[in-house]
Amino acid sequence: MFEAPIFEKGSRLEESGIAESRLLPEVDDPSAPIETLIPSNLIRSDLPLPDISELDVVRHFTRLSQKNFSVDTHFYPLGSCTMKYNPKVNEEIAAMPGFTNVHPLQDESEIQGTLELLYDLEQYFCAIFGFKAFTLAPVAGAHGELTALLMMKEYFRAQSTEHRTQIKNKIIIPDSSHGTNPASAAMVGFETIVVPSDSHGNVDLEALNKVVGTDTAGLMLTNPNTLGLFDEHILKVVDLIHSVGGLVYYDGANANANLGICRPADLGFDVAHFNMHKTFSTPHGGGGPGAGPVGVNEKLEPYLPVPRVTKKFTVYSLQCTGFPKSIGKVHSFYGNINVLIKAYSYIRNLGAQGLRKVSEKAVENANYMMNKLKDYYFLPYDRICQHEFVISAKWQKEKYGVRALDIAKRLIDYGFHPPTIYFPLIVPEALMIEPTESESKETLEAFCDVMIKIAKECETDPEIVKSAPHTSPVSHLDETKAAREPKLRD
Numbered sequence: 001m002f003e004a005p006i007f008e009k010g011s012r013l014e015e016s017g018i019a020e021s022r023l024l025p026e027v028d029d030p031s032a033p034i035e036t037l038i039p040s041n042l043i044r045s046d047l048p049l050p051d052i053s054e055l056d057v058v059r060h061f062t063r064l065s066q067k068n069f070s071v072d073t074h075f076y077p078l079g080s081c082t083m084k085y086n087p088k089v090n091e092e093i094a095a096m097p098g099f100t101n102v103h104p105l106q107d108e109s110e111i112q113g114t115l116e117l118l119y120d121l122e123q124y125f126c127a128i129f130g131f132k133a134f135t136l137a138p139v140a141g142a143h144g145e146l147t148a149l150l151m152m153k154e155y156f157r158a159q160s161t162e163h164r165t166q167i168k169n170k171i172i173i174p175d176s177s178h179g180t181n182p183a184s185a186a187m188v189g190f191e192t193i194v195v196p197s198d199s200h201g202n203v204d205l206e207a208l209n210k211v212v213g214t215d216t217a218g219l220m221l222t223n224p225n226t227l228g229l230f231d232e233h234i235l236k237v238v239d240l241i242h243s244v245g246g247l248v249y250y251d252g253a254n255a256n257a258n259l260g261i262c263r264p265a266d267l268g269f270d271v272a273h274f275n276m277h278k279t280f281s282t283p284h285g286g287g288g289p290g291a292g293p294v295g296v297n298e299k300l301e302p303y304l305p306v307p308r309v310t311k312k313f314t315v316y317s318l319q320c321t322g323f324p325k326s327i328g329k330v331h332s333f334y335g336n337i338n339v340l341i342k343a344y345s346y347i348r349n350l351g352a353q354g355l356r357k358v359s360e361k362a363v364e365n366a367n368y369m370m371n372k373l374k375d376y377y378f379l380p381y382d383r384i385c386q387h388e389f390v391i392s393a394k395w396q397k398e399k400y401g402v403r404a405l406d407i408a409k410r411l412i413d414y415g416f417h418p419p420t421i422y423f424p425l426i427v428p429e430a431l432m433i434e435p436t437e438s439e440s441k442e443t444l445e446a447f448c449d450v451m452i453k454i455a456k457e458c459e460t461d462p463e464i465v466k467s468a469p470h471t472s473p474v475s476h477l478d479e480t481k482a483a484r485e486p487k488l489r490d
């Protein structure tokens with residue numbers, strides 16, 4: 001049902017009889033001219049505020065909120081985004097006054113509990129991912145990448161001074177990578193080189209061999225990659241980069257397949273970032289606060305940003321001095337501590353066995369769905385997947401002119417949030433599905449049944465798919481026109 005903008009509602013306040021129940025602050029003299037209450041430069045005569053009761057405001061915004069999809073209302077298989085259930089207890093813990101009332105400038109002696117939590121969280125991440133040390137300061141995945149690449153730059157600057165060699169300046173990135181990887185590398189002044197994937201979805205070793213050289217500063221790799229596949233030659237890839245003195249970067253934005261199973265540092269990775277707003281109990285998307293802690297081995301530890309959380313006997317500090325090689329600050333104070341508290345609470349609630357179960361279940365769920373769907377949609381890489389998988393609407397497009405976008409929109413009619421589409425770029429008409437560990441077998445089957453139903457609709461009634469959605473407040477948009485000429489007011 002269409003919900004009119006609130007500015008088009010109103011004038012019923014007096015009729016409602018509850019005008020006085022609005023919780024507006026009292027003024028000393030309500031009959032005083034408005035100029036005596038509000039500075040004249042702040043008074044706008046043309047402000048069309050709706051005259052509407054509190055109850056109607058509540059109903060208006062509640063109805064609007066219900067038009068949304070969320071993890072708490074719908075299955076949300078948005079590949080690469082890990083839209084899993086974030087347990088409410090972690091929100092409650094992060095909202096405890098002892099944490100929320102801390103002031104950034106408060107004396108360290110009064111925030112020992114928060115500092116202890118951060119210190120312990122670093123230790124947990126070292127144990128989970130195998131690295132020597134962490135910084136928790138970066139506030140997004142891309143910010144973690146930037147932080148790590150700045151450290152790599154400093155490392156190579158020091159190496160070139162010591163060995164009187166040219167600074168290594170090339171970063172190799174597979175064609176399946178997330179767009180932030182080349183963007184972050186370019187921001188730090190590295191030149192980027194793209195290597196293709198082979199027919200199994202791994203980094204193409206032959207192509208990699210051709211581009212690796214003495215100027216190779218490193219390789220950035222997501223593993224499992226954005227196809228949801230674990231690189232079968234990962235140890236060879238890592239060795240090759242190390243053989244020319246380069247560093248290997250692990251894009252661990254999504255760590256949902258690895259917990260308790262595989263530690264990137266054990267595979268030889270030198271540095272990595274991890275998105276809390278995917279794997280560790282902060283919702284992804286919505287532009288809300290996130291955190292992208294970065295782990296390093298001993299080669300990069302001296303370059304970690306300050307402040308660092310330190311412990312001397314039983315006293316914790318945020319220390320800026322004593323780290324002469326540090327790249328300095330990457331964020332004010334110490335990042336998004338509230339997000340880090342949720343990660344801490346999540347880890348403590350699940351424990352080591354629980355974390356492993358998360359990943360086992362996430363991988364099992366993805367493989368279950370992939371196998372149910374592969375007879376109906378083209379599966380470009382037919383092998384065991386990790387936490388997500390990529391199928392394609394290639395057959396539907398070739399035979400019936402139905403695109404991945406249309407299938408995604410049709411899912412809305414059946415009450416499911418669409419998966420990620422057209423990513424990774426190397427799979428035409430890609431549908432990237434990440435079920436996560438949170439979902440029941442019934443939900444996975446209901447989604448697969450609908451996907452199969454849509455595949456059949458493509459044969460029998462392609463137009464109904466191409467013109468979907470039919471049940472949502474906004475129907476099939478001309479996406480290009482909507483992006484180029486947004487009309488947000490009427």
Ligand SMILES: Cc1ncc(COP(=O)(O)O)c(C=O)c1O
Nearest residue numbers: 080140141142178180222251253
């Ligand atoms: C593989 C990968 N790397 C990096 C990022 C960047 O993370 P953020 O959006 O927090 O900057 C993402 C985000 O979705 C990602 O999926």
